[in-house]
Amino acid sequence: MTPATEAELAEAVRSATAPLWIRGGGTRPVGNTAAEGAGTVLSTAGLSGVELYEPGALTLVVAAGTPLAEVERTLAAENQRLPFEPMDHRALLGTTGEPTIGGVAAANVSGPRRIQAGACRDSMIGLRFVDGQGQVLRNGGRVMKNVTGYDLVKLLAGSRGTLGVLTQVAFKVLPATAAQATVMIEGLSDASAVDAMCRALASPFEVSGAAHMPQGPDGTPLTLLRVEGFENSVKYRAGRLHEMLGALGPMRDEADPEASAALWKSVRDAEAFAGTPGDVWRLSVVPTEAAAIATRLGAGRLLYDWGGGLIWAELAPGTDLRARLGPFEGHATLVRASAETRKTLPVFQPEPAPLDRIAAGLRQRFDPRNLLNPGLMA
């Protein structure tokens, strides 16, 4: 089903009697999809287009089914961008199709700049959605400071269609930066790379990306630190990072903006894992614990982003990473795995009982007939 308007979409939900599998572009099938099969796919692709864009107010309101590429083109034309640098999951998951902005919002997809500019949910300022009964609801608005009532925008961000079908999303956007440079350190162990990233992020030099590739493009370790802004400022801050970290190992700069952007795209999209055979896990951890956690994982392939706060890890199919790791502060998501594995291992980290009860209660209220992506986040 591909309704052409919000009203049609609401009617489709209202009259549904079997599960609805909500799709944007279908490029991010993360979640427990075991139950898929029964029911209907409900696509938001028919709800497309920029509904309001005020560059001078840094606000963009867009229909949920709008292709992400169109959103990015629209913003680029005014020299602006989405602050949170959303990841494209297609390479990692081997999916095809056009990512939509609604899918980005519903999965709270953020990239390397999350450490500086916040996650997708931090840029979301309003939305319209259809709940499990087919009612059109609204929360937030189009202004960037708004505390009028509860913040359902944050609650719906990352709810992956299980609380409602997003039909329209409003964002706070930011100016694109004139220049960027990537400061690179070669040959660091994971532990010293995390240490270097922590030091860089604890500096006043506004690092907007901090990643470590244990196997960089040429097979040896490479640590990346990005600075963005006006040209002279970028040069200045890159220079200061050299002074701070020069003793750690050989350093060089990628000052060519395109080459620098390509590096960050490969981090953003976890390209190192494209087409590899294992399961891919995404761990959200306390940065200084990252290297020790990674050691315990015994992963075949690793990538650190967010200054160590985000670990991508590839493990042999079917490995129970959580059992191997034991308790830690943070959580692990099974982003890529066979349907078999997903039947045995929960995709999302099980939560403490009180939070689990609250989440179940919320789903029951927003979707009392349990029709919207049922069980996807279970």
Add this chain to the structure above:
Amino acid sequence: MEMPSPDPRIIAKKSRLVSLLQGVLPDEAVIHEPHETRAYECDALTAYKCPPLCVVLPGSTEEVAAVMRICHAEGVPVVPRGAGTSLAGGSLPTADSVVLGVSRLTDVLEADYRNRVIRVQTGRTNLSVTGAVEENDFFYAPDPSSQLACAIAGNIGMNSGGAHCLKYGVTTNNLLGVTMVLADGTVTQVGGAYMDAPGLDLLGVICGSEGQLGIVTEATLRILHKPEGARPVLMGFDSDEVAGECVSDIIKAGVLPVAIEFMDRPCIEATEDFAKAGYPMCEALLIVEVEGSPAEIDEQLAVILEIARRHDPVELRESKSPEESAAIWLGRKAAFGAMGQINDYMCLDGTIPVSALPLVLKRINELSRHYGLDVANVFHAGDGNMHPLILFDANKPGDLELCEAFGADILKLCVEVGGCLTGEHGVGIEKRDLMLDQYDPADLEAQMWVKDVFDPNWLLNPAKVFPLRVSAGRREASRAA
């Protein structure tokens, strides 16, 4: 402002309740003598007052949990309180409620510079969070003007903002985790020193829920290294419209100042009389501040000044020294104090799309003539969060009501142009009954679902946020139970 009538059965069992609470708290942490509970009868919205049944000041999360278990079992409403600086009546008690204050929970639990987080108990004041990390050149970014007094508890309750949110965001963008005591006394952790939620983003809806979902006792907050420096410029224009265009052009040029503050003529005049900051007498004044190293500041200011010059400023004042920077900020920082000298005032807090600024200021002036009350505007222009200050005389019968009606009209105007009722102060009781001007009943119903789940008996801060008639059924059901 209408409040629900207190439950006589609860009032009747006051002494039993007090002795139950004394059973789990030290004696001095249970305040029940009427002359002592008076200190908690209102917050910074002082027009409304009501002493609570009693006040408890627990000293640990476990004590908070013990109090909540008792209130839950006894069916007694609880009003969470930080420092009581809410301007929306968010911590106004009811006569049948227990006020639960976190003012004794002020410890720093951990300052972790490498992970750039601090864990604090929530009774700690906003400014003293920065105070705890300042010696290492770190700071906590959200900076409400009340930061000397207000507590992290209330900042989380209201999702408070400050002058620097254009760059650093508001509380919710700087909050990573909380320890929270649920309505039935269950203690739970939500989030932590990591960057996203495993399942639903419950932290996102807890922040800004005005004490209606649980008692937040500890928080993990993001801290940042201070910038190398900051410098403001001051510019004066002979119309609001031009000032508004200038703001928009600065933003479009790709500069992101940390603050863009706007003052209109009445505000400039009042401030000059009071603080003598040497501001130009003009229709609109902007203070724009940028951060970085001296060279970076120069680079950004060059762009900003070039834009300003295109808009024919009547004054353009660059700071060359810390003293000159302080002089530029002097008037802005004194604005509220200056208003207080002239008269009683009510401070509003709507947000508008920046493009609607000239229209909104024009309409506010028309309303000012209609109501016969003066109004001054000072606000965060980058994000459209307005703070019109309506002057009135609290001793003059009818003036408060007139002022409230004027305020309501301004807030409705904010909604009409695409903005909202409150940008950072919260709904509380003050804007509760205007909520249907912004949202449809179904939208509010969806918000109340969240409360139903966290607090099924509607005992936490029950008469706030939602229009009384909208929440009536739920509150009555809770009372009958």
